[in-house]
Amino acid sequence: MTEMRALALALILLAPLPARAEVEPGDLTLTVTAELNGNSAPFAREMVLLKIHGVYKQPILLEEVVQPSLANFSWTQLGRDHWSRTKLPDGQSAIAFDRTVAVFPHHAGQFTIEPFIHKLTVNDVGERRVVEVRSKPIPFPVAPWTEPTGGPDAKEPWWLPAKDVAITDSWSPDPETIKVGETARRIVTLEAQGMVAEGLPPRPVMRTRGIITFAGPVTRETLLTPSGPVARATYQWDVKPGVPEIIPLDAIAIPWFDTSTRTMRETEIPARQIGGGLPDRETDRAPPAIPSPLVTAAAALAAFGLGLALIGFGLGRPSLRLSASARRALHAAARAGDPAGFRAALDAAMRDAPDLARIWRGRPDVTAALAALDRSVFGAAGAPVPDLPALARALSRPERVPGPPGPERLAALDGPAR
Structure with missing residues (x-):
């Protein structure tokens, strides 16, 4: 697969373009654009995407991207570089280069994204020539958090800036059906759009009177989609009731910062009940098995005999x-x-x-x-x-x-x- 990709890249880079006598201004351009959430200055630890885009009219023999140090930022490249053929407004053919880098400012302040440099080896009037194509520096202000609570510097709650957050909660078996000494496994999946998995919170604390919990492993992954990265974390617990009473398990609130509306929001891991009855949801009930005629007849006879035995003594009410x-x-x-x-x-x-x-x-x-x-x-x-x-x-x-x-x-x- 790697060899095929390298071959495809080589075909794009070396594909014949209109012959040019020399490299002229404007033949090779590189731009870097910061995609700000809500068109507002980001807060510390909020993800901002840098879109690096190059357009090259000259045939390219070799290439290398030199990235600035990005001091005061953490960063990660999202996916591989993308090369393609493109048509310019004047009808000329060119080669397009695209790379996406996610950056996370460490703290508030006035910063600058220094130029990216794309070193290109081109054919200039029959000679190999190395050209450095530079992007322009970008002013990058990071806003301070001014609300009285929360924010990127608070120890609690966990700072979770995202475009959207969703939670799914599953149990096996249903927690209402388990008894003392039995175990149910709870799996909670947290998905956040517009961030990477490293920014998701640690496993929430789940404890209440009357249960024993065994925390399982936490898995994290970042999914790359056309609309941006989606972070996913899966938390797991084994839950065992230690008392015969019904045990209410409270909801767990997950506050998060909506990067589109620039407001704090909250989702939650839903409350559940341990013990106390059969499941109420139809999806939790398995379809009943169809008994054979002999089993049905035997059950009817047993029910008739039990009814005669209970006449006069009162039946349990529903x-x-x-x-x-x-x-x-x-x-x-x-x-x-x-x-x-x-x-x-x-x-x-x-x-x-x-x-x-x-x-x-x-x-x-x-x-x-x-x-x-x-x-x-x-x-x-x-x-x-x-x-x-x-x-x-x-x-x-x-x-x-x-x-x-x-x-x-x-x-x-x-x-x-x-």
Whole structure:
């Protein structure tokens, strides 16, 4: 593959161009352009792309790029150099050279990107001649961070400047299905557009009461796309519950700086629940196996016998529970200390589960907390806010469905005795 690329490059460089008597001004040009995010001066550690572009009318025999020292910057070249044939506005043929370098200023200040030099060996009137083509120096101001918190120099939170950030969270098996002593693996993938993998944060800390976590390896990679680099980091944990109770696992906030809008934003690794029931999402359920007729008949007979045995002793009543998405919305509003958001999430949950709403209205502790919530949202300013995390936990628990009143035993099959 390398030999084929070298051959293709040689064909481009040595391809016949219109014969020229000598190298004239304008025949060989090299420009460097800094692509500023949001057309604003970057902050420290924010990535800026330098686009190096050369246009050469003369046939090139050999070439070498001499890069400036880039003091006060870290840098990395993105991809290989690209050579191509191009047509100029006047119709002449030329050779185009392109290279992309990502630079990261170390600190605020007024800097200059010194010239790049492209050493070219050309055929000048039948003689080999080395020509140095220089770009112009570029003023490069780096802005200081003026906000009261965060920024590139703060130890926490991690400084994450990007065009966009996305998080995916996967568990195997679903954390709600595991019991004490069992293990689930959590894999979180963080992708940031407009930066390289070395700038992504270290593995977040995931701990809470009642679980044991074993941190796995962290993998990082930089993907080169036509719109720029995309950084990806994958974090992994093995999670084991140590208590039989339901364990709420809080969301993990990831603040980041939007380089396009020049504002701070936040995404999060979502909250989950460990233990407490079957998965609520359809994608987490495997399709049931179709039993054979003999197995079906045996199961029916066993169920009939069990039903006869339980007549008169009372069967266990079914339970109701909010969906996983509704529970997550309540816990998120509780963590944010947002009573209005909590009330809105609760309204949506009650519309989706009216039977649960009726059960809650029959529980004095829940009705008292809901009344306090309504006073804090709709009442006079300064009304106390109830304990939202405790209320979210109370509303997230399964609730037994009350059974209808009636006789404890079936009537005699043959009717009353005469």
